Amino acid sequence: xxxxxxSGCSLEGTALEYxxxxxxxxxxxxxxxxxxxxxxxxxxxxxxxxxxLLSMVLPARNLALAARMDQDCDFLIPCSACYLNLRKVDEHxxxxxxxxxKINEVLNEEELSYQGGIKxxxxxxxxxxxxxxxxxxxxxxxxxxxxxxxxxxxxxxxRPYGGYDDPEQPSCMExxxxxxxxxxxxxxxxxxxxxxxxxxxxxxxxxxxxxxLLKAAKGADCIATVCPMCQMNLDSYQKQxxxxxxxxxxxxxxxxxxxIGMAFGLGEEDLKLGLNMAxxxxxxxxxxxxxxxxxxx
Amino acid sequence: MSEENLTLAExxxxxxxxxxxxxxxxxxxxxxxxxxxxxxxxxMDYTPRQLWRMVQLGLTDELFNSKTFSLCSSCYYCTLRCPxxxxxxxxxxxxxxxxxxxxxxxxxxxRFYQTFxxxxxxYGRVREMELMARYFMIMKSPMLPLSFTxxxxxxxxxxxxxxxxxxxxxxGKMDAxxxxxxxxxxxx
Numbered sequence: 001x002x003x004x005x006x007s008g009c010s011l012e013g014t015a016l017e018y019x020x021x022x023x024x025x026x027x028x029x030x031x032x033x034x035x036x037x038x039x040x041x042x043x044x045x046x047x048x049x050x051x052x053l054l055s056m057v058l059p060a061r062n063l064a065l066a067a068r069m070d071q072d073c074d075f076l077i078p079c080s081a082c083y084l085n086l087r088k089v090d091e092h093x094x095x096x097x098x099x100x101x102k103i104n105e106v107l108n109e110e111e112l113s114y115q116g117g118i119k120x121x122x123x124x125x126x127x128x129x130x131x132x133x134x135x136x137x138x139x140x141x142x143x144x145x146x147x148x149x150x151x152x153x154x155x156x157x158x159r160p161y162g163g164y165d166d167p168e169q170p171s172c173m174e175x176x177x178x179x180x181x182x183x184x185x186x187x188x189x190x191x192x193x194x195x196x197x198x199x200x201x202x203x204x205x206x207x208x209x210x211x212x213l214l215k216a217a218k219g220a221d222c223i224a225t226v227c228p229m230c231q232m233n234l235d236s237y238q239k240q241x242x243x244x245x246x247x248x249x250x251x252x253x254x255x256x257x258x259x260i261g262m263a264f265g266l267g268e269e270d271l272k273l274g275l276n277m278a279x280x281x282x283x284x285x286x287x288x289x290x291x292x293x294x295x296x297x
Numbered sequence: 298m299s300e301e302n303l304t305l306a307e308x309x310x311x312x313x314x315x316x317x318x319x320x321x322x323x324x325x326x327x328x329x330x331x332x333x334x335x336x337x338x339x340x341m342d343y344t345p346r347q348l349w350r351m352v353q354l355g356l357t358d359e360l361f362n363s364k365t366f367s368l369c370s371s372c373y374y375c376t377l378r379c380p381x382x383x384x385x386x387x388x389x390x391x392x393x394x395x396x397x398x399x400x401x402x403x404x405x406x407x408r409f410y411q412t413f414x415x416x417x418x419x420y421g422r423v424r425e426m427e428l429m430a431r432y433f434m435i436m437k438s439p440m441l442p443l444s445f446t447x448x449x450x451x452x453x454x455x456x457x458x459x460x461x462x463x464x465x466x467x468x469g470k471m472d473a474x475x476x477x478x479x480x481x482x483x484x485x
Contacts, residue, residue, distance in 0.1 A: 009423040010425070013424070013425045013457055040417070040421035040471065041421065041422050041423050043414075043417070044423070045410075046409075048387075048393075049390055049393040049406070049410050050393075050397055050410055051394065051478060052390075052394065053478050053481060053482055054414070054475070055390075057478055105481065106474055106481065107474075109473040155373055156371070156373065159373035159374065159376070160373045160376050168377070192372075193337075193370050193372035195370055196370040196371060197371075198337070198368070200409060201367070201409055203444070205337055205368060206370075208339070208340075209336060236448050236451070274455075277451060
């Protein structure tokens with residue numbers, strides 16, 4: 001199995017641990033990731049608010065870079081906003097006749113072109129559909145037994161373009177969590193919005209949304225995320241949310257590949273657990289026990 | 298041909314972006330599923346359902362004075378559930394584009410996104426620390442950076458962002474692409 005790997009901008013900065021842990025887990029699974037040299041921003045949620053054409057051209061530029069590499073494989077994208085944007089290009093080509101021509105007129109400035117047809121897939125889709133719980137279970141060195149994980153999917157990994165899970169009541173993360181030997185925290189908040197970019201422009205509104213999520217996660221040891229924006233909103237404002245809500249709502253928030261990597265026996269440094277903002281002492285202690293288990297095996 | 302019978306393609310030719318948006322929303326039957334599904338409707342002055350009605354009726358002043366579309370966090374629940382299958386989240390984006398084009402966009406959001414795209418034009422990728430630095434400079438609000446200082450400090454301690462100084466002059470990596478997009482949009 002091999003994929004074009006599009007990490008996106010956040011995974012070079014605030015979500016570096018998502019990037020490193022994704023690559024470490026893929027390597028452990030024997031999956032080849034082909035990095036695109038010279039990739040550029042997908043437009044995030046900014047381009048679509050300012051220019052329709054730019055919001056197509058920015059992701060299409062990356063698809064065009066892959067198209068000239070003569071490799072027949074899908075994109076693997078860990079960031080939900082990047083995934084939405086890259087996938088959006090092909091989703092629109094079918095219904096908008098002149099679009100491809102316009103995109104290529106712009107891309108021609110860099111002597112690039114795109115003809116459509118490259119599949120953009122979210123990391124979660126690849127983990128759940130292509131790899132699957134069986135293959136993951138086979139690589140587990142130390143079960144995360146006794147660990148209760150709240151699966152958090154967020155919005156744009158599922159909507160508007162999903163196809164690999166129910167966009168309202170997603171469940172594809174559950175068998176993956178169980179494959180690690182961990183327990184699924186039962187909640188119905190997995191597909192609810194974290195507030196996304198409103199945390200920068202309308203903080204008080206976003207705080208309401210993250211607050212509801214953190215409250216519902218009570219009783220879990222950690223929340224598993226698959227999006228750098230969700231991660232940031234859930235892990236960076238816990239103090240403020242706790243203060244507003246009048247109760248301690250601190251909880252560890254880890255990226256799903258970090259948890260998979262822990263069960264694979266990878267080290268803290270391989271998974272960059274030290275970079276997470278919310279990584280509680282109680283979870284640290286629990287994970288340390290699992291590691292002791294590995295060395296004694 | 299009467300105006301009522303224009304196809305979507307013909308409306309595009311008329312090149313009035315508000316007409317294009319109105320055409321997209323013509324089938325809205327005001328059921329309110331969007332409002333019931335919206336994560337942020339609690340903070341809005343007009344609900345999404347009311348917003349679509351204002352579009353249909355051409356109440357542009359009320360529409361662009363409302364806080365509603367700057368409160369959309371693009372969760373796509375309304376798009377998913379709309380029984381008419383209307384592209385509601387995309388319509389919000391189209392309204393935001395129109396507000397920017399008319400120069401009436403809400404300052405904070407529009408400037409944040411403008412700053413964002415400016416760093417993309419310059420470097421090809423977003424440098425998060427620089428993005429925030431530029432945003433604060435443009436907003437000229439002394440209190441705004443303070444509200445982000447604790448997070449910024451923690452990110453810096455973790456080595457996730459580097460305090461690079463922004464470059465304001467010189468050519469950008471993606472100048473050609475941004476220029477061409479502007480040129481095509483001006484001619485359409």
